Amino acid sequence: MSAPRKAAIIGGGVIGGGWAARFLLNGWDVAVFDPDPQAERKLSEVLANARRALPGLYDNALPPEGRLSLHDDLGAVLDGAAWVQESVPERLDLKHKVHGQITAMAPAAAVIGSSTSGFKPSELTAQGARVIVAHPFNPVYLLPLVELVGDETHVTRAADILRDIGMYPLHIRREIDAHIADRLLEAVWRESLWLVKDGIATTQEIDEAIRMGFGLRWAQMGLFETYRIAGGEAGMAHFMAQFGPALEWPWTKLMDVPDFTPALVDLIAGQSDAQSGHMSIRDLERLRDDNLVGMMRALKRTGSGAGGVISAHEARLPQPVQADLPVTVMRQVPQSWTDYNGHMNETHYVEIGCQASERLLEMVGVDMAYIEAGQSYFTVENNVRYLAEMRAGETVRVTTRVMAAEGKMLRLNHVLTRADGVTAATIETVLLHVDLATRRSAPPPDHIALALRDMAAAHVGSA
Amino acid sequence: MSAPRKAAIIGGGVIGGGWAARFLLNGWDVAVFDPDPQAERKLSEVLANARRALPGLYDNALPPEGRLSLHDDLGAVLDGAAWVQESVPERLDLKHKVHGQITAMAPAAAVIGSSTSGFKPSELTAQGARVIVAHPFNPVYLLPLVELVGDETHVTRAADILRDIGMYPLHIRREIDAHIADRLLEAVWRESLWLVKDGIATTQEIDEAIRMGFGLRWAQMGLFETYRIAGGEAGMAHFMAQFGPALEWPWTKLMDVPDFTPALVDLIAGQSDAQSGHMSIRDLERLRDDNLVGMMRALKRTGSGAGGVISAHEARLPQPVQADLPVTVMRQVPQSWTDYNGHMNETHYVEIGCQASERLLEMVGVDMAYIEAGQSYFTVENNVRYLAEMRAGETVRVTTRVMAAEGKMLRLNHVLTRADGVTAATIETVLLHVDLATRRSAPPPDHIALALRDMAAAHVGSA
Numbered sequence: 001m002s003a004p005r006k007a008a009i010i011g012g013g014v015i016g017g018g019w020a021a022r023f024l025l026n027g028w029d030v031a032v033f034d035p036d037p038q039a040e041r042k043l044s045e046v047l048a049n050a051r052r053a054l055p056g057l058y059d060n061a062l063p064p065e066g067r068l069s070l071h072d073d074l075g076a077v078l079d080g081a082a083w084v085q086e087s088v089p090e091r092l093d094l095k096h097k098v099h100g101q102i103t104a105m106a107p108a109a110a111v112i113g114s115s116t117s118g119f120k121p122s123e124l125t126a127q128g129a130r131v132i133v134a135h136p137f138n139p140v141y142l143l144p145l146v147e148l149v150g151d152e153t154h155v156t157r158a159a160d161i162l163r164d165i166g167m168y169p170l171h172i173r174r175e176i177d178a179h180i181a182d183r184l185l186e187a188v189w190r191e192s193l194w195l196v197k198d199g200i201a202t203t204q205e206i207d208e209a210i211r212m213g214f215g216l217r218w219a220q221m222g223l224f225e226t227y228r229i230a231g232g233e234a235g236m237a238h239f240m241a242q243f244g245p246a247l248e249w250p251w252t253k254l255m256d257v258p259d260f261t262p263a264l265v266d267l268i269a270g271q272s273d274a275q276s277g278h279m280s281i282r283d284l285e286r287l288r289d290d291n292l293v294g295m296m297r298a299l300k301r302t303g304s305g306a307g308g309v310i311s312a313h314e315a316r317l318p319q320p321v322q323a324d325l326p327v328t329v330m331r332q333v334p335q336s337w338t339d340y341n342g343h344m345n346e347t348h349y350v351e352i353g354c355q356a357s358e359r360l361l362e363m364v365g366v367d368m369a370y371i372e373a374g375q376s377y378f379t380v381e382n383n384v385r386y387l388a389e390m391r392a393g394e395t396v397r398v399t400t401r402v403m404a405a406e407g408k409m410l411r412l413n414h415v416l417t418r419a420d421g422v423t424a425a426t427i428e429t430v431l432l433h434v435d436l437a438t439r440r441s442a443p444p445p446d447h448i449a450l451a452l453r454d455m456a457a458a459h460v461g462s463a
Numbered sequence: 464m465s466a467p468r469k470a471a472i473i474g475g476g477v478i479g480g481g482w483a484a485r486f487l488l489n490g491w492d493v494a495v496f497d498p499d500p501q502a503e504r505k506l507s508e509v510l511a512n513a514r515r516a517l518p519g520l521y522d523n524a525l526p527p528e529g530r531l532s533l534h535d536d537l538g539a540v541l542d543g544a545a546w547v548q549e550s551v552p553e554r555l556d557l558k559h560k561v562h563g564q565i566t567a568m569a570p571a572a573a574v575i576g577s578s579t580s581g582f583k584p585s586e587l588t589a590q591g592a593r594v595i596v597a598h599p600f601n602p603v604y605l606l607p608l609v610e611l612v613g614d615e616t617h618v619t620r621a622a623d624i625l626r627d628i629g630m631y632p633l634h635i636r637r638e639i640d641a642h643i644a645d646r647l648l649e650a651v652w653r654e655s656l657w658l659v660k661d662g663i664a665t666t667q668e669i670d671e672a673i674r675m676g677f678g679l680r681w682a683q684m685g686l687f688e689t690y691r692i693a694g695g696e697a698g699m700a701h702f703m704a705q706f707g708p709a710l711e712w713p714w715t716k717l718m719d720v721p722d723f724t725p726a727l728v729d730l731i732a733g734q735s736d737a738q739s740g741h742m743s744i745r746d747l748e749r750l751r752d753d754n755l756v757g758m759m760r761a762l763k764r765t766g767s768g769a770g771g772v773i774s775a776h777e778a779r780l781p782q783p784v785q786a787d788l789p790v791t792v793m794r795q796v797p798q799s800w801t802d803y804n805g806h807m808n809e810t811h812y813v814e815i816g817c818q819a820s821e822r823l824l825e826m827v828g829v830d831m832a833y834i835e836a837g838q839s840y841f842t843v844e845n846n847v848r849y850l851a852e853m854r855a856g857e858t859v860r861v862t863t864r865v866m867a868a869e870g871k872m873l874r875l876n877h878v879l880t881r882a883d884g885v886t887a888a889t890i891e892t893v894l895l896h897v898d899l900a901t902r903r904s905a906p907p908p909d910h911i912a913l914a915l916r917d918m919a920a921a922h923v924g925s926a
Contacts, residue, residue, distance in 0.1 A: 014695065111799040137676040138693060145676035168675045174663050179674040183658070186651035192686055195646070200637050206684025209643040211768035212631045215685065218678035220754040222670025222746075223655055224731070225739050229747050230601060232477065236735035240728050265703050268687070274697035276688050282685075284692050287765055291683040294761025301799055304754050305674035314617070336764055340834055341899070346842040347814040354809050371803055378852075379809040384845040389902065402683035439852065 004029045004066045008081035008106070010098060012039045012070070015115050016087035017046030018066065019138025023083070025141065026165040027063035032070045035075040040070055043360060045282075050141035052393060053289040056311050057142070057166075058318045058335030059355060078106045083161055085134065087115040094121060099129035111158045113148075117182050120175040121150035134158055135179055136167075139285070142292045144168035144309045147179045166313035168306070196271065199271055204275035215409050219295060220304045294336045320397065324462035326363060328356035328414070329398035333390050344390040349416065350382060353427035356398045356414045364451035374379055374436050375444070377410060381430035388424045395419045401459045405452035408433045408441045465833050467492045467529045471544035471569070473534070473561060478578050479550035480509030481603025482529065486546070488517050488604065489628040490526035495533045496540040500605045503533055506747075513604035515856060516752040518772050519797030519856050520605070520629075520759055521817060523780045524858060541569045546624055548597065550578040555586060562592035566582065574621045574814055577612075580645050583638040584613035597621055598642055599630075602748070605755045607631035607772045610642045629776035632885070659734065667738035682758060683767045783860065787925035789826060791819035791877070792861035806852040813845060816890035819861040819877045827914035837899050838907070840873060844893035851887045858882045864922045868915035870905045871896045 008022040011017050012034035020043060024030045032043060047068075055062055071077045078084060085107050088098055095114065103113055113134025114124055124131050137143040146162050148155045149172045153188060159169035172179055178186060195201045201209070216224045224236070231239030271282075286374030300305025320330035329352055339345040361377060370376075391397060396416050403411040414427040433441040444451070464498075471488040472479050475497035482512040483506060487493045497505060510531075518525055534540045547569050550563055558577065565575055576597025577587055593730075595613030598926050600606040610626050611618045612635045621689060622632035635642055641649060642861060658664045664672070680689045687699070694702030762770025783793035792815055802808040824840055853859060859879050866874040898905040906912070 014693070031624035135670065136678075143676050143679060145672065147672070168671065170668060170671055170675070172668070174661075176658075176661075176663050180658060180664050180669060181676050183654055184651045184669075184673065184831055185677060187654045188647045188686060191646055191650045195639075198637075198639075199841065200639050201635065201643050203687035205633060205635070206643060206647075207687050208631065209608065209770075210647065210681050210685040211612070211683055212654065213606050213644050213770070214634070214648060215681035215683075216606060216755055216758060216769060217600075217751070218673050219682035219758060220674055220678075221751060222673040223651060223679065224670050224735055225747065226751075228735050228739055229744060229751060230477070231744075233744050235732065235744075237728055263793060265700055269698065269700040272687055272691050276691055281695055281698075284688065287767065288680070288689075288692060289682060290765050291762060291767050292679055294764055295679060295682060295758040298757025298761045298799065299754060301757060302750060302753050304750065305671075306679060309675070324705040336761065340831065341839050341841065341897075346817050346845060347810060350813040350845070350847075352808040363849060368803065376804050378804065378849070380847075380849050382809060382813070382845065382847040384813075384847075386841070386843050386845075389841075417475065434804075 005082040006031065006066075008033065008077045008084040008110075009087070010034075010074070010077070010102065011087040011115075012036070012043045012084065014042075014046065014138060015136065015140060016085070016139060017043045018050070019085045019087065019115070019136065021047050021050030021054070021141040022165055022167070024066050024068055025050060025062055027066050028083075028165070030068050031077040031081070032068070033072070033074050034070070034396050035072050043068075043070065046141070049139065049285055049289060052286070052335065053293050054141050055332035055393070056293045056336065057300075058314050058317065059331055060314055061320070061330040061332060063318050069459050074101055075105055078102065078110075081110050083158075084112045085115065086131070088111070090116060090118055092119060095119065095124055096127050096129070099124060099131050100127060103129045103131070111136075111154065113158060116145075118178050120177065122175060126152050127148075130154075133159060133175075133179065134162075135182075137181070138288065139292070142289060142296070144306050145170060145180060145181065147172055149175050149179060163318070168309045193264070194266055202275070203268060203271040204434065209277070214339065214439060217344060220299060222305075226308045284357075288365060290335050293334060297334070297336070318418040318445050323399060325399040325401050325459060327361060327397060328359040328400040330398065331355075331396060333394050333396065335392045338392045342391070344392075346384070346386060349384055349386060349390075349425045349427065352396060352398060352416060353382065353384070353414045353429060354379070356400050356427075357412055357429055357431065360400045360402070360412060364448055366448060372434070375442070376434050376436055377431040378434045378441075379429055379431050381428075383428040385426050386424075387426070389420065390416075390418060390424050396424060401462070402452060402456040403428075403459075405449065407449075408443050410452060433440070468545040469529075469543050471496070471540045471547040471573075472535070472550070472894060473497075473540070473548065473565065474550040474552075474578075475499070475506045477505075477509065477601060478599065478603060479548070480506045481513070481601060482548045482550065482578070482599065484510050484513030484604040485516070485628055485630070487529050487531055488513060488525055490529050491546075491628070492529040493531050494540040494544070495531070496537050497533070498535050506533065506834040509604070512602065512748055512752060515798065516602075516756050517604050518795035518856070519756045520763075521777050521780065521800065522794055524783070524793040524795060526781050538568055541565065541573075544569060544573050545796070547573050547575045548578065548592070549576070553579060553581055555582060558587055559590050559592070562587060562594050563590060563828060566592045566594070569686065574617065574619060574624060581641050583640065587826070588613075590722050593617075594644065595621060596635075596638075597625075598645075598760055600644070602752065602755070605752060605759070605777060607769050608633060608644065608645060610635055610644060612638050622753040626776070627779070629772065631772045654739065656727070658730055658732070665738070666731060666734040670738070683762060684918075688762055714828075753798050756797060758798070760797070768843060773920055786862060788862040788864050788889075788922060789823060790860060791863040792859070794818075794859060796857050796859065798855045801855045806854060809847070809849060812849060812853075812888045812890065815859060815861060816845065816847070816877045817842070818877055819863050819890075820892055820894065823863045823865070823875060827911055827918065829911060834899070838905070839897050839899055840890055841897045841904075842894050843890075846891040848889045849887075850889070851881065851885045853879075853887050859887060864925070865915060865919040866891075866922075867911065868919050869905050873915060898906060 009032045037413040135147040162169040273354045320327040401413045410431045412429045416424040432441040433444040469492045472495045598610040625632040783790040800811040864876045873894045879887040895904040896907040
């Protein structure tokens with residue numbers, strides 16, 4: 001890894017703090033400008049959430065965190081920054097003032113992004129500022145989407161950096177009020193307010209109507225791909241022929257805006273209290289984050305949507321520093337791996353052992369291409385000694401020793417070590433080389449056998 | 464379990480077939496009425512998908528499947544049915560005709576539901592039919608949501624049955640065009656068509672804007688609970704004060720309906736082909752189902768949304784029939800448990816072993832209440848012998864023998880057996896009784912020790 005790059009975060013609220021956490025946990029130095037006396041507390045709360053959740057997405061360790069600093073001097077914050085992100089309140093006059101200063105003081109090569117959800121780039125740059133829209137979604141440290149709108153060269157540089165920190169840049173080619181996602185959100189929000197106001201449904205009933213049904217579809221495929229499936233073999237044109245006419249039906253209130261009276265605000269706030277008031281916002285945030293990590297880990301298995309973004313990012317994470325024995329795994333324990341005893345469940349020690357076996361085999365050439373060509377190793381025995389508890393968020397490092405490689409048989413010894421140096425477990429694994437066509441054991445080809453025997457010889461006496 | 468109940472499915476397309484699968488896999492007999500000569504093929508395709516995916520949601524086996532029959536005689540289909548579900552095309556005259564016949568012939572005690580997405584109960588019953596709206600979401604065999612609208616007594620009986628088959632009944636108290644979910648979908652669909660028509664975004668870009676961002680939020684919390692979090696400690700009223708004014712901004716096209724010209728249909732169908740045309744509809748369905756099962760299994764860990772529905776349903780599934788040795792697990796292998804070798808990954812044999820240990824311990828009183836009171840068992844050793852492969856969808860049955868229970872130490876032997884009688888693995892597990900305050904081993908109380916010793920004595924010589 002090269003020297004850490006620096007991000008300047010202007011405005012340290014929930015969105016700015018989320019940006020800070022995203023950069024910091026991906027190894028960037030982060031300088032935050034926020035005159036709010038509560039800024040440090042707010043920032044540390046977002047960071048605590050991010051540290052708890054983000055590493056759980058990955059099956060490898062993130063790079064070491066960068067350095068975080070908080071300033072009330074804009075010049076110091078901008079100095080040397082490769083990315084400047086503005087997340088101040090949505091007032092155009094304020095945005096103009098802040099971006100005038102940023103453009104004057106930021107390095108010429110810096111990407112300058114605005115988190116605005118509503119303003120178009122032409123509005124932000126009207127007084128000569130150099131800025132693009134880089135609109136993220138809360139929680140910024142977990143959700144991949146960033147809508148990029150504005151100067152094409154500037155957007156292209158921004159997109160490269162966003163991919164580096166595990167995000168998904170969506171280049172919107174033509175500027176429009178509220179970009180894309182917020183237009184869709186706005187349509188649903190407005191329709192939902194009518195449903196509540198007219199007494200058709202409560203806030204909880206609307207939430208259930210979303211999360212028990214189409215919300216689960218949208219999280220992985222979005223709108224059009226879902227409807228493509230509904231169209232069946234006849235395809236999208238068939239779906240549209242079938243459901244297009246419904247557009248003419250009186251199904252939505254749409255353009256009418258419900259009056260934003262105190263009575264409506266009270267109605268909705270009261271229903272929301274009844275629905276979720278038994279949990280603090282902090283509890284809700286953590287529940288949301290655990291769910292997001294769990295669902296995104298599930299999507300990682302198929303590579304769909306956010307899962308594909310995580311896999312691509314993971315492939316670019318730094319490899320663990322090698323010792324005498326190969327370091328086959330280096331990762332953090334996700335929240336979802338712990339159980340009612342408050343520690344990592346026995347199952348996931350074996351999951352880590354399996355990951356270590358796979359990595360060791362890759363090192364000698366038993367990789368996906370080898371397996372797709374028709375041969376593999378199957379585990380036939382695991383002897384696991386659980387020696388110490390592991391908590392969520394703890395880092396585990398695995399070294400693997402080749403104990404024996406004779407004919408079809410391979411015997412490995414994995415040692416799982418916590419960051420404090422305590423041995424958490426040992427796993428002795430016996431594998432057999434297998435012909436995938438017959439599903440029977442068969443000797444490995446010479447180059448694999450030789451590489452494994454060399455490793456076994458080299459590992460004698462190593463620690 | 465009592466004798467299976469019977470569901471009559473009128474119309475066997477994607478929706479009707481999904482209903483049929485949902486009932487059938489939950490142990491109901493299902494009779495389908497559909498004059499389409501392709502009905503049997505279509506039905507068998509939906510059923511194949513459902514059999515592949517639905518059992519993967521649960522960590523216990525579903526009940527044995529009911530019997531399925533296909534008829535072109537409406538009377539035979541309705542005879543003895545406890546639930547009648549109509550899923551014919553959305554034409555009011557057709558609905559009136561079909562419901563006239565159903566009301567005349569169905570048992571008086573039967574629930575009669577219509578899958579209509581647009582018609583109100585008052586429209587369906589205008590000619591005297593006895594019917595409520597029971598509006599499901601595709602894929603019906605996986606998504607829990609059913610919107611119920613209509614006569615309150617009828618709806619209450621319907622809701623009980625829907626919970627029995629693992630669904631989430633949402634009672635809509637006041638009828639309205641398109642119920643709730645489809646109003647929200649309609650708003651987004653219309654806005655999306657404008658974005659495509661105006662060249663702002665392609666179908667793929669809109670799908671990414673959804674699934675990389677708010678789709679992940681909605682799948683677990685919906686709209687209002689998400690915004691409650693955005694409001695922070697100040698709550699929902701604060702959020703509304705902050706974002707309410709945006710309602711007045713020109714963010715949506717809303718009431719304008721884009722002309723449904725052939726050019727617009729071609730534009731969207733073409734973009735959809737570019738986005739998803741490399742996969743067949745069958746491949747897309749299976750990808751969608753794998754993602755849904757994976758995400759819902761993740762939500763099951765926290766009990767959020769659909770995850771809570773699955774847990775509640777699972778608690779009501781039939782317990783495995785006991786043999787001499789306790790049957791501690793009976794379940795099907797989910798798709799997501801298999802790996803690149805095409806079989807269940809080594810990790811999940813241990814996950815099943817862990818489930819078996821937990822079940823055995825529950826039987827002697829080490830349940831969640833016991834653990835919350837401060838004591839538990841920790842696994843300190845697992846010796847796993849992998850003897851045969853397990854494929855996705857295969858059923859595994861675990862018997863557990865208490866080998867020894869001496870002082871703090873408990874030694875169990877789990878035998879995992881496939882449906883074909885082949886032993887898939889043996890797991891010898893050593894556990895220590897632990898005081899959760901000190902995290903150190905400690906002797907169990909007498910009643911636990913005694914129960915385990917009794918079990919050990921009883922298991923000698925049992926098979």
